[in-house]
Amino acid sequence: MAKCPSCGTEVAVPIKSWPVAFIRERAGVPQVCVGIFECPTCKSKFRSRAKAVDQPAGSANVKELVERIKVIRGGFVQTLFTLRKKISTIEKERSSLAVKVDELEREAELRADALEDEVQRLREDIKSLKELLDPSSTETT
Numbered sequence: 809m810a811k812c813p814s815c816g817t818e819v820a821v822p823i824k825s826w827p828v829a830f831i832r833e834r835a836g837v838p839q840v841c842v843g844i845f846e847c848p849t850c851k852s853k854f855r856s857r858a859k860a861v862d863q864p865a866g867s868a869n870v871k872e873l874v875e876r877i878k879v880i881r882g883g884f885v886q887t888l889f890t891l892r893k894k895i896s897t898i899e900k901e902r903s904s905l906a907v908k909v910d911e912l913e914r915e916a917e918l919r920a921d922a923l924e925d926e927v928q929r930l931r932e933d934i935k936s937l938k939e940l941l942d943p944s945s946t947e948t949t
Contacts, residue, residue: 810856812847819845825858 810819822843829839843858 810843810845810854810858812845812850812852813854814852815847815850817847817849819847821845822856822858823853 810822811817812819822845825841825843827839828842841858842855844853844855846853
């Protein structure tokens with residue numbers, strides 16, 4: 809937490825921070841963390857002490873890193889399992905949709921054939937009605 813020098817507002821989180829050691833790095837020597845803060849009220853930027861760092865930045869605990877990697881890997885495994893399950897569900901839906909599309913295509917072809925037959929019958933009916941109403945027109949043609 810840092811106080812803005814312009815207006816006195818408390819700013820909790822720095823925009824950027826970095827560790828600074830006043831003595832050459834030795835095991836157990838605490839470091840100071842300096843940060844650049846931006847005041848939300850007056851928008852001025854200022855430097856201030858952010859927090860104390862117990863370890864140098866490059867010497868992270870290996871066991872903690874291994875645990876974090878295991879947790880991340882577990883999350884990836886769970887995500888992979890979920891994605892595979894969704895893929896299998898989508899493939900099943902796709903196959904059922906393909907069957908429905910085939911059925912609809914067959915039904916459409918049957919309807920088209922029925923319509924063609926009906927049109928042909930209507931043409932024949934028109935021709936026979938013309939012959940009944942005007943028999944002389946068919947004799948001249």
